[in-house]
Structure formats: structure tokens, C-alpha cells
Amino acid sequence: MKIVMTKDQIAENLGELRFMGATSKDKYQRVGDTQEFVKLEGTYVIEYTIGAPFLGKSITVKVDSREQTPNMKPYAPVELINLAYDPTASATSFNGNARGTLVDRFNCEGVKLVNPSDVLANENGEKMEHKKEEVKAPNK
Numbered sequence: 060m061k062i063v064m065t066k067d068q069i070a071e072n073l074g075e076l077r078f079m080g081a082t083s084k085d086k087y088q089r090v091g092d093t094q095e096f097v098k099l100e101g102t103y104v105i106e107y108t109i110g111a112p113f114l115g116k117s118i119t120v121k122v123d124s125r126e127q128t129p130n131m132k133p134y135a136p137v138e139l140i141n142l143a144y145d146p147t148a149s150a151t152s153f154n155g156n157a158r159g160t161l162v163d164r165f166n167c168e169g170v171k172l173v174n175p176s177d178v179l180a181n182e183n184g185e186k187m188e189h190k191k192e193e194v195k196a197p198n199k
């Protein structure tokens with residue numbers, strides 16, 4: 060069962076999404092019907108950790124990408140492009156007692172920053188340093 064969520068459904072069920080971190084992994088493809096896998100060059104699977112306040116926890120979202128690391132500040136508000144909820148069920152039994160659990164899986168086409176100023180580096184790869192405005196006390 061795969062459910063593609065709209066922006067309204069994401070806002071209603073997950074809340075304001077925040078980028079927490081990401082892990083880049085190499086993508087592999089199975090060779091025929093064998094147990095061998097071949098690494099696909101230049102293609103990565105990025106697992107984003109996204110904070111979802113309405114769930115009270117973070118979710119892991121998988122994205123196929125050509126970039127190895129995302130260019131985002133931690134805790135920046137993000138939008139998920141074509142988010143798909145794809146849960147699976149697993150069951151175990153021991154001594155005649157059966158137990159089942161639902162495993163949440165999220166996939167999307169991309170993760171986009173809400174504020175373009177929340178990038179870590181510019182297009183030249185230079186690290187961006189945002190200056191904080193000083194608050195001055197009023198003179199009396």
C-alpha cells in the first residue's frame with residue numbers, strides 16, 4: 060500500500076517539518092536473478108532525518124539523488140516533494156503468541172528548503188556565514 064500525500068495532508072498529519080540530518084549511501088542494483096549486486100556510480104540514496112512535531116518523533120525519508128550531501132542547515136524548515144507513505148507489516152510468533160508491528164517507510168522525490176537563506180554553502184562551495192544582528196539598548 061503506497062499513499063502519496065499532498066501538501067495539506069503533510070501539514071495536517073506531520074506538522075512543520077524540520078531538517079535534522081542526512082546520511083548518504085551508495086545505490087546498488089541486483090544482477091539478474093542472482094544474489095550479486097553492482098554499485099551504480101554517481102547515484103546515491105540519501106536518508107533524511109526529518110522532525111515531525113505532530114508525530115512527536117523524527118521520520119526517515121529516502122530520496123534517490125545525484126548529490127552526495129544535502130546543502131542545508133540543521134533544523135531548517137523543509138518541504139517534501141511528492142512524499143509517499145509506504146508502510147509494511149512484520150509478524151513474529153513465539154510459543155503460540157503472534158505479534159505484529161507496522162513499520163513506517165517514507166519516500167519522496169526531493170527535499171526543498173522553505174527559506175533559500177538556510178543553505179550551508181553557496182554555489183561556489185564556500186561556506187556561508189550569516190551574521191547575527193546586534194540588539195542595542197536604547198539610550199536614555
